[in-house]
Amino acid sequence: MYKIPFTVVTLLLLILANHPQAHAAAADTAITATPNTATGSKTKGQLVNNPSKTESTLNTRALSYQDASHSAHGSVSLYDIWFDMKSDIDGDGYYHQFDVSFDLDTHYNSQTIYVIAELNGLTTQTLFQTTPYTLYGNSGNDSYQANVLLTDGYPPHQYNLTLRVFDANSDELLLTYNTRDHNDANTLNLEDSQYESVSNHRLSLYELSYELRADYDSDGYYTELTVDFDADAPGAEQWIYARISLIDSYGQQHEISLSNDFMLYDYASNDAYSTQINLNHGFEPDTYQLIVELYDADTHALLLTSTTPPSARLRLESSDRDASYGVTVEEEYYVAGSGGGAGMLLLTTLMILLILKRRYKSEK
Known part of the structure; x- marks a missing residue:
């Protein structure tokens, strides 16, 4: 019995x-976002650190333009603004993709605000509006960076950028700033992607990012990563699939994820792609580069390849190399996912x- x-x-x-343990287990999801087609641009924002702000420069570089401020009590000031002009495919000197970053300070310990940006030139259009975020005194860690892709409505021209800063609670206009007032960045040579003569019917990559997680033995090497990317098919719809790989320090390429087929819709944001990958076995502790390859879903032709720069090294190892892996049966299989x-x-x-x-x- x-x-x-x-x-x-x-x-x-x-x-x-x-x-069974997979070489690299992946879970795929789509990133949903609202396309910014009404303003002829696609933008994504994030808080960043101002690399030029140090303890010795906190109160010496503020861009104070009295004529540009409409604040009743002057609680917000612009410390710095900087641009990174990123993409001019046809080489005519007019860019359709750029980053704009700005560092705002408040006279209070903290203050929640939002910012509306517009481009002024042959046309005047709202470029983006930030979600509310909090300023902390004169900290440089609350700087805002917007990644901008101009999709339509911006013919080649010299444009000025205007920032309007509002209190998030009262909607009071706190500050207005225009790059005309800043001698170092008074004009931006811009055009939308429709004017980039070689951009039509080519895939482009608007964003590629990653996040590392799960370092159970605290040796600086991680066993899990999330990969996000947003590709575009200018003026078209395109069925594709993605192959994601790691390149080790010896130059060997190791495939870790192969997506299902999915559709790109022109410059839409709601066709972005995200995958979570667990490296279960087969990866020695090493620094890797991430490579994303996009293929035509029908012909399997390689359409686009993007690799993280050599400076952005991913410190990874598989979970069977992690010292805490396999202490108990339950922990072993929890770590493996x-x-x-x-x-x-x-x-x-x-x-x-x-x-x-x-x-x-x-x-x-």
Whole structure:
């Protein structure tokens, strides 16, 4: 009568021992975002650190333009603004993709604001509006960076950027700033992507980013990463799939994820792609480069390749190289991403077995 519990335990141990582990397990999701087509641009913002702001320069570089401020009490000032002109495909000196970063300070300990930016030139259009975010005194860690891609409505011209800063609680206009007032950046040579003569019918990559996680032994090498990218198919719809790989320090390329087919819609933002990848085994502790390759879903032709720069090295290892991996059966499979349900069932079965064994002894 006691053979059944022992049989169950044996079967469970066999299941655990032969549980398949993928070379790299990936979970794919789509990033949903609202396209900014009404303003002829696509933007994404994030808070960044101002690299030029140090303790010695906190109060010496503020861009104070009295004529540009409409604040009733002057609570907000612009410390700095800087641009990174990123893409001029046809080489005519007019850019359709750029980053704008600005560092605002408040006279209070903290103040929640939002910013509306517009471009002024042959046309005047709202470029983006930030979500509310908080300024902390004269900190440089609350700077805002917007990645801008001009999609339509901006013919080649010299444009000025206007920033309007509002209190997030009262909607009071706190500050207005225009790059005309800044001698170092009074004009921006811009055009939208429709004027880039070689951009039509070519894929382009608006964004590629990654995040590293899960360093259980705290040795600086991670076992999980999330990869996000937003590709565009100017003026078209395109079925594609993505191959994601890592390049080790010896130059060897290792595929870690292959997506299903998905559609790109012109310059839409809601066709962006995200995948979470667990490196279960096969990766020595090393610094890697990330490479994303996009293929035509019908012809399998390679359409676009993007690699992270050499300076952005990803410190990775597989979880079987992590010192804390495999301490217990439950922890081993939790780290590998399969959950601990089988381990809990095993423990419950063992407890039942012990109870039955004690009853058997007492009956004897």
